[in-house]
Amino acid sequence: MSATATHHKESVRVDYLNVAHSIKSWLVTEDHKRIGILYLVTISLMFLVGGIFALLIRLELVTPAGDLVMSDTYNKMFTMHGVIMIFFFLIPSIPAVLGNFCLPLMIGARDVAFPRLNLASWYIFTLGALFGVASLVMGGVDTGWTFYTPYSSSFSHTPVIMAVTGAFIAGFGSIFTGLNFIVTIHKMRAPGLTWFRLPLFVWGHYATSLIMILGTPVVAITLLLVAVERGLRIGIFDPALGGDPVLFQHLFWFYSHPAVYIMILPGMGVVSELIATFSRKRIFGYEFVAFSSLAIAILSFVVWGHHMFVSGQSMYLSMVFSVLTTLVAIPSAVKIFNWAVTMHKGHVKLDSPMLYALAFMGLFTIGGLTGLFLSAMAVDIHLHDTYFVVAHFHYVMVGGAIVAFLGGLHYWWPKMTGRMYPEPWAKLSALVIFIGFNLTFFPQFILGYLGMPRRYHTYPDEWQVLNVLSSAGATILAAGFTLVAVYLIWSLKNGAKAPANPWDATGLEWQTPSPPPPTNFTHRPVVTEEAYNYPIVLAKNGEGEHQEEEKRTHEHA
Amino acid sequence: MSFEPAKPQTYLLTFAALIVLTIITVLAARVVLPKIPMGIMVLDLNIVLAMAIACVKASLVVLYFMHFKDMGQVSKVWASAGVFFLLVMFFLTLGDYENRHPEETKGWTESGVLHDRRP
Amino acid sequence: MSTHETDLPVGHQFEDAEQQLDAYSAGMWLFLVTEVLFFGGLFLAYIIYRTRYTEAFVAAHHELDWRLGGLNTLVLITSSLTMALAVRAAVIDRWKQVIGWMACTFVLAGCFMVVKYFEYSAKFEHHLFPGPNFQFHHPGIDSGEAQMFFNLYFAMTGLHGAHVLIGMITMIILAIRLYVMRNQRVDFIPVELAGLYWHFVDLVWIFLFPLFYLVGGN
Numbered sequence: 001m002s003a004t005a006t007h008h009k010e011s012v013r014v015d016y017l018n019v020a021h022s023i024k025s026w027l028v029t030e031d032h033k034r035i036g037i038l039y040l041v042t043i044s045l046m047f048l049v050g051g052i053f054a055l056l057i058r059l060e061l062v063t064p065a066g067d068l069v070m071s072d073t074y075n076k077m078f079t080m081h082g083v084i085m086i087f088f089f090l091i092p093s094i095p096a097v098l099g100n101f102c103l104p105l106m107i108g109a110r111d112v113a114f115p116r117l118n119l120a121s122w123y124i125f126t127l128g129a130l131f132g133v134a135s136l137v138m139g140g141v142d143t144g145w146t147f148y149t150p151y152s153s154s155f156s157h158t159p160v161i162m163a164v165t166g167a168f169i170a171g172f173g174s175i176f177t178g179l180n181f182i183v184t185i186h187k188m189r190a191p192g193l194t195w196f197r198l199p200l201f202v203w204g205h206y207a208t209s210l211i212m213i214l215g216t217p218v219v220a221i222t223l224l225l226v227a228v229e230r231g232l233r234i235g236i237f238d239p240a241l242g243g244d245p246v247l248f249q250h251l252f253w254f255y256s257h258p259a260v261y262i263m264i265l266p267g268m269g270v271v272s273e274l275i276a277t278f279s280r281k282r283i284f285g286y287e288f289v290a291f292s293s294l295a296i297a298i299l300s301f302v303v304w305g306h307h308m309f310v311s312g313q314s315m316y317l318s319m320v321f322s323v324l325t326t327l328v329a330i331p332s333a334v335k336i337f338n339w340a341v342t343m344h345k346g347h348v349k350l351d352s353p354m355l356y357a358l359a360f361m362g363l364f365t366i367g368g369l370t371g372l373f374l375s376a377m378a379v380d381i382h383l384h385d386t387y388f389v390v391a392h393f394h395y396v397m398v399g400g401a402i403v404a405f406l407g408g409l410h411y412w413w414p415k416m417t418g419r420m421y422p423e424p425w426a427k428l429s430a431l432v433i434f435i436g437f438n439l440t441f442f443p444q445f446i447l448g449y450l451g452m453p454r455r456y457h458t459y460p461d462e463w464q465v466l467n468v469l470s471s472a473g474a475t476i477l478a479a480g481f482t483l484v485a486v487y488l489i490w491s492l493k494n495g496a497k498a499p500a501n502p503w504d505a506t507g508l509e510w511q512t513p514s515p516p517p518p519t520n521f522t523h524r525p526v527v528t529e530e531a532y533n534y535p536i537v538l539a540k541n542g543e544g545e546h547q548e549e550e551k552r553t554h555e556h557a
Numbered sequence: 558m559s560f561e562p563a564k565p566q567t568y569l570l571t572f573a574a575l576i577v578l579t580i581i582t583v584l585a586a587r588v589v590l591p592k593i594p595m596g597i598m599v600l601d602l603n604i605v606l607a608m609a610i611a612c613v614k615a616s617l618v619v620l621y622f623m624h625f626k627d628m629g630q631v632s633k634v635w636a637s638a639g640v641f642f643l644l645v646m647f648f649l650t651l652g653d654y655e656n657r658h659p660e661e662t663k664g665w666t667e668s669g670v671l672h673d674r675r676p
Numbered sequence: 677m678s679t680h681e682t683d684l685p686v687g688h689q690f691e692d693a694e695q696q697l698d699a700y701s702a703g704m705w706l707f708l709v710t711e712v713l714f715f716g717g718l719f720l721a722y723i724i725y726r727t728r729y730t731e732a733f734v735a736a737h738h739e740l741d742w743r744l745g746g747l748n749t750l751v752l753i754t755s756s757l758t759m760a761l762a763v764r765a766a767v768i769d770r771w772k773q774v775i776g777w778m779a780c781t782f783v784l785a786g787c788f789m790v791v792k793y794f795e796y797s798a799k800f801e802h803h804l805f806p807g808p809n810f811q812f813h814h815p816g817i818d819s820g821e822a823q824m825f826f827n828l829y830f831a832m833t834g835l836h837g838a839h840v841l842i843g844m845i846t847m848i849i850l851a852i853r854l855y856v857m858r859n860q861r862v863d864f865i866p867v868e869l870a871g872l873y874w875h876f877v878d879l880v881w882i883f884l885f886p887l888f889y890l891v892g893g894n
Contacts, residue, residue: 109689111688111689113699113703179703179707182702183702188689188699214710214713215713216710217710218713220714221715221716221717221835222717225721232806232807233806234830234831235806236827236828242823242824243725247724250720
């Protein structure tokens with residue numbers, strides 16, 4: 001992708017960071033880049049809180065007896081871990097940080113379509129997060145992150161209203177982000193930037209926004225109803241009032257299953273960028289990868305019933321959901337295959353972002369395939385609510401979403417901060433995270449298969465070895481994350497100055513200096529080529545075929 | 558896209574049509590139509606009729622008051638997508654209630670006495 | 677592009693007024709899509725309980741006065757008309773007319789809320805608000821099933837009422853803004869967007885009215 005962009009002299013250049021320094025200038029900023037940074041700070045804090053709970057959970061599970069905390073406290077720990085990680089970290093992570101920062105740059109716009117709404121979304125999200133933290137300070141919620149009724153609405157003695165209000169409010173932040181992205185992608189693209197010249201990151205965010213727009217309102221109303229049922233006794237879900245708790249589950253999962261794809265779709269967008277850049281090749285089957293994002297988003301709305309196989313849902317409907325769920329594997333596999341083929345005969349460079357991308361491919365494949373096990377109704381009845389499920393969704397959410405987030409963060413860090421991070425440390429911590437992650441969660445597959453239920457703080461003695469392995473892994477994982485935090489913060493002052501395009505990547509965001517000027521580009525870019533238009537280099541053994549194939553692909557688009 | 562002002566007559570005609578349809582929907586509710594049992598649910602034809610009239614009224618509001626003709630392509634696609642996914646939610650969820658075995662849901666029609674079980 | 681919009685201020689992120697108008701219009705419609713799904717969850721709950729508890733719903737709805745509901749329907753439809761005229765006045769750059777029509781809309785919305793207030797207080801007096809004090813005695817009708825009708829009634833009309841209030845606040849803000857900027861060409865985009873929102877509020881009520889006040893076969 002080529003573009004016209006002017007490069008200023010480094011010494012006098014005004015960028016979005018040095019244009020103003022006061023705290024107020026950050027709090028009233030309408031610059032999408034600064035808002036992305038604000039989001040990064042907020043979600044990092046939430047990740048820290050959620051991570052501490054994860055460590056406490058693993059610490060309790062080192063021994064079979066419940067000797068660290070009481071069972072009630074344990075209930076609160078896993079609930080707060082889930083609520084904070086899902087509503088206040090994973091859902092906003094990639095879209096609100098990397099999406100906010102990169103999307104307008106990638107499409108050659110000066111900003112998102114509604115900058116003030118963008119800032120409002122951060123404030124709303126932060127307010128929601130404060131409610132979440134308040135529920136924690138008030139003693140913590142013990143319902144599980146799913147807030148299932150009637151326990152949440154009638155029985156729990158914990159500040160449920162506070163927590164659901166937090167999730168409700170944060171949901172509006174998410175809606176505003178999605179709304180902004182959709183209008184921005186539709187209306188703000190640079191001249192010549194047609195849909196099939198867009199980076200796949202943008203396609204991924206478009207699909208994500210679809211879920212944010214169509215799903216979030218439903219969970220908003222559902223959580224509102226739980227709060228109202230608890231506070232005012234206007235009960236829609238309580239069986240004692242003639243209500244049906246399964247209806248809560250339907251409404252909840254109508255959003256909360258697609259919400260899983262809010263976490264993973266932008267991650268897939270990041271990985272597409274990384275694979276293309278570090279293989280120096282156009283993504284194989286670009287159109288298929290682009291449309292598979294939309295297919296995943298659309299399919300995500302018709303599979304929610306697989307969370308409810310043992311809830312009393314009609315078994316005939318369960319069969320329908322079971323079949324529909326397996327369909328999600330198709331677009332997901334399309335992506336994995338196409339990334340693998342992209343790397344084939346590419347000039348693969350194993351820089352740290354690429355390490356994360358490779359980790360994503362492996363871990364997401366495991367997470368996705370175990371999802372297929374769970375989509376089979378009969379298997380799910382055996383594995384439901386066991387550690388197999390816990391391992392499955394952590395492979396998708398940590399192994400998928402967080403690994404992709406870290407990959408993207410490293411990849412765009414030079415653009416965001418104008419500094420390079422220390423590459424050897426980055427490679428090391430990527431390795432530590434990979435090892436720690438697998439050690440934490442792989443034993444949980446086995447534990448689940450053996451029948452260890454989730455959400456209990458005691459277990460029979462024979463499962464101790466696997467649990468200790470898992471807890472040891474969690475410690476390594478935590479060390480890995482800490483390492484990343486330390487050297488990234490260190491690099492802010494001490495990192496080498498980043499050039500405009502350290503990875504020699506295509507894409508408009510690399511055509512502007514690092515960090516970018518406040519209005520992104522000095523001249524409006526004009527796009528004349530497709531994304532990922534890397535120069536064709538002959539493979540070492542000189543295969544002419546490869547070259548021809550590349551050419552053909554280019555002509556097609 | 559632009560917002561060329563519509564003639565006030567268009568708005569007045571729409572308004573009149575909405576009033577007439579409101580009267581029709583009140584009158585239609587006075588006719589008792591059959592109720593058809595479907596699984597554990599009952600389909601009431603009165604409500605079907607009332608919703609059909611409401612849909613006509615809603616269409617008038619969208620077409621004339623909300624200037625459907627001025628809507629951009631994006632808005633049209635997304636508005637349709639919103640309605641489509643709403644119907645997906647309705648149909649799949651109702652598919653559950655429609656196909657549940659009556660025994661499975663026996664308990665939840667018998668309401669209990671309301672107690673506030675919190676401290 | 678119509679001649680009316682050429683002299684409107686353009687935000688720094690936009691290239692021209694047309695792009696800005698397109699973006700705002702699409703943004704508002706997307707917001708309304710989220711509103712459709714927001715209310716959608718409640719409509720789904722209504723369908724399910726209505727089909728399960730048909731007899732109780734028919735019995736319970738007699739406690740609502742369809743005349744008041746009908747009156748409110750007419751009030752809201754009229755307010756939609758006045759709002760449409762306000763938008764029209766904004767497009768043709770008549771700021772006094774815009775404020776006048778919005779004032780009409782505001783008054784009508786106020787009437788709606790007053791009627792709603794009397795309806796609600798009557799329900800409270802007759803112990804028809806769900807909760808420990810709920811009382812509904814009707815031969816052959818389970819009071820818990822009837823209570824579900826009122827659960828949904830208060831949840832859905834309450835949420836709708838909140839939207840009416842937000843609309844009223846928006847109109848006050850817009851009117852002040854129009855007055856302050858009276859020497860410039862009327863910025864019709866916010867008026868148009870508020871209009872879209874207001875028609876949506878009307879649209880929701882068009883469905884709520886038959887669902888609660890006209891439950892089959894009076």
